[in-house]
Amino acid sequence: MDTKKILVLGASGYIGSQLIPHLLTQGHKVTAAARNVSYLQSRLKPHPKLTFTYLDLVDKDRTLETVHGHDVVFFLVHGMAHGHDFLEYELSLAINFRDALQGSGVEHVIYLSAIQPQTGNSEHLEARKKTGEVLRQSCVPVTELRAGVIVGTGSAVYEIMKDLVYNMPVLLAPKFVSSKANPIALANLNHYLVSLVKETPASHQYFEVGGPEVLSYAEQFNIIGEAINRKRKLVPTALLTPSMAAFWLGVVTSVPSAIGKALLAGISHDYIANADEIQARYPQTMITFEQAVKVSVMQEGEFVRSNVWGFDPQALNRWQPGFGYYPKNAGASIYTELSSTQLWQIIKKIGSKEEGYFFANYLWRTREWLDFFFGAGVPVRRAPTNPELEVGEFIDSWKVIRCEKGRFLSLLFGMKAPGMGRLECTITDRGEYRELDIRAWWHPKGFTGLLYWFAMMPAHLFIFRGMVRAIVKKAKAAGLE
Template identity: 70%
Template sequence: MTTKRNDLNRYGKEKILVLGASGYVGSQLIPLLLEQGHCVTAAARQLEYLQARVQPHTNLTTVYLDLVDKEATKNVVSNHDLVYFLVHGMAHGHDFLEYEISLAINFKDALLNSNVKHVVYLSAIQPQTGNSEHLLARKKTGEILKQAEVPVTELRAGVIIGPGSAAFEIMKDFTYNLPILIAPKWVDSKANPIALKNLNHYLLAQLQESPTQSHYYEVGGPDILSYREQFGVICKAIHHPLRLWSTSLLTPKMASYWLGLVTSVPANIGKALLAGLEHDYVADSQEIRKKYPQPLISYQDAVAQSIGAEGEFIRSNIWGFDPAALNRWQAGYGYYPKDAGAKIKTDKTAEELWQVVKQIGSPKEGYFFANILWRTREWLDLFVGGGIPKRRSPAGPELKIGDHIDSWKVIRCEPTQFISLLFGMTAPGLGRLECTIKDHGDYRELDVRAWWHPQGFRGLLYWFAMMPAHLFIFKGMVKAIVKKA
């Protein structure tokens, strides 16, 4: 049973908490909540990523929160009216079922003595057959949250269509990156994916409700399609021929390794999703359609809109809004980047490390380790249509955004903490090199890492060709920087 809200904090505003705000749905939902004038607290473990993806706003507060910390969870949750629980642990690793349950228990305990009147939980459709840990974790989380005696509205969704949705990105990467799609037998399972815009309509509709008891809805799009048919729609949208071969030899475990090679989706997330996609994933969404009517976007239109909006993702602090990065982004680049790097712990101060890091590419220091390999890569540009390498150094004495360092360009710079360089050489993809310094109190951690958004099959080949050099170089770089500091 629910009633409509007519007095949203007297001024038409809710105090809303979004847990899991740095995730795909959370980072897309927050701007919509702010547009409606609500006061939003966005909480996430990956606070830097969240702040890079969501623009500052007078009604937005971002906070670091690890739900493993029971006391911190209670403090953050207590003074909010409504909570969107968008947390999942697929990226945690093989034990994410126990991990998700522990987070749910901590959140449930935090609700017991809080001011929260309503929880909106984004869950997953439960198929009639199969035993996916991902789906089981979603189910058990819902059961635990309802023990807090705060009304929970559970929206059970299947595949979400939009740039950045992991399941959609897996399928898109397959079509872009492989001349022949090799898929497991589950490619003939059926689903009715929902467009992100339609899902957001249902999420926002909950702001008008004051439920007195918990309830769940299944949410899905208007079209029921097999994954084979979905691949066909994606191929048509990007003007690729559909060449798909499904085989039972590709077991779920083998498929997860295969996925890790040919897509940019993080392996842990991809493996968990694959287990769920083995089953029919069709939502019975008649109830929620009647209660919150809206025009439902067809699968074909959702795919076309998502592919058309691919480039919007890089308009964020991740790329520093750099015009060169925006201009170079092309359809078909992997949404999720491949990465390779190295970390090292040290008792050197952040300032001591920064004094070395900021000299990267200088005539004196070069790249701190294996400079001959860096220079060789620059000259290889001549063979793939690039120009003669340019030796450029910042005017100094401090680095600033826009500085050129040889073939690189500074696109983000936070002294003593972080620097990001845009890859300027010719290659099938878009990349950046980052140096991050984190102060953990009794020690500092230096991370040097390359990020690469491959452009199709050639972009993947390039990345794997560079991998041995990356593993060798970055381990040497972090050690050399610490030694020089």
């Protein structure tokens, strides 16, 4: 087999993180590049042919260094989560990558893009289109795959639809719910992506990819409802504008509002791919939407079987169908000249009798007692017994599920609530200073899980801001080296 050196840009995203194991199975040597390397490492199992590297495409020099020496590069980067100016942001990243290709030795770029509908447009679709134009300005042949809705656990559009069915008794939807698409199953998309690695094209090319049937979004909702045994009445309304719908999605689904807004504008038109050409070149059995949904439902919770949760048996057992795939999060960061060791000497005392939670301890204690009296049955006081935190140790109702001394601590949420969560303390060395981040991650269960999260949001923001400041203050006072 002709194996190649492959660079995956945007490796921590939905497509990249699940594509990499397929590339490794084919014997290729893979470099996974992302801004959040620790998260990527927690998602993927170690492999002798897999290398992780930090890369922010904003850094032109680092981009040049990373791209050099690979045979094939997957460009799976998008900026939808960046906010309102993501078009300009995406194009700046594409330009830096294009420039890095000059003299790099790269033979082929594979770019996952979006179908361009016959009518209408959106900033998301415009960004995908213009990014392709920028990449094709390079001297390296680019293969652009233009996809519509991808069906699989973690796909943003699919997760939005699934969350709505799980969370809402009645589905209020914009009028464009009658728009049509031919969604492609993740397994079918992977077949095309892996097959393209074998190619060394002489010029740029593009293919549209889609599934075997054309369905309206209303029909897709009905199929998802039947698959999870939750049939919902769909009520299209002109009162729900795209902007209002995006805000609504941020409240009633786990998908971030910025991503939901960008995607909504794109799916407000028919989104139908003509996949005849690529299917003729790389034939395979195409999976129907119903089959793809059933597979995804059976695989719900698979992502929890990763080091994100420390492979903790308690976490695996607690996961339930209907928990949001994308977690809500709230936290606070602070920058300091203190060393990682100084910060860790304080952090490792979390939950101890002398330190508690460093800030607003009365709120933590109140929450514990409420849990104790209203049915959770969790002991209120279980301070750490080991001066050095260890995986498996309990701190009140929290459980240590990951601990990387001097850098990272993850605690499994053990209190009674409709969902599943964790609390993370992260120390990142930025060279001349350190960044301390404390953040709660919450996978809500249904609408009650969402209500719980938003009810706790003000307290979270207040507490975490106080915690990071208190930790830095205590570390300075301790004068530890």
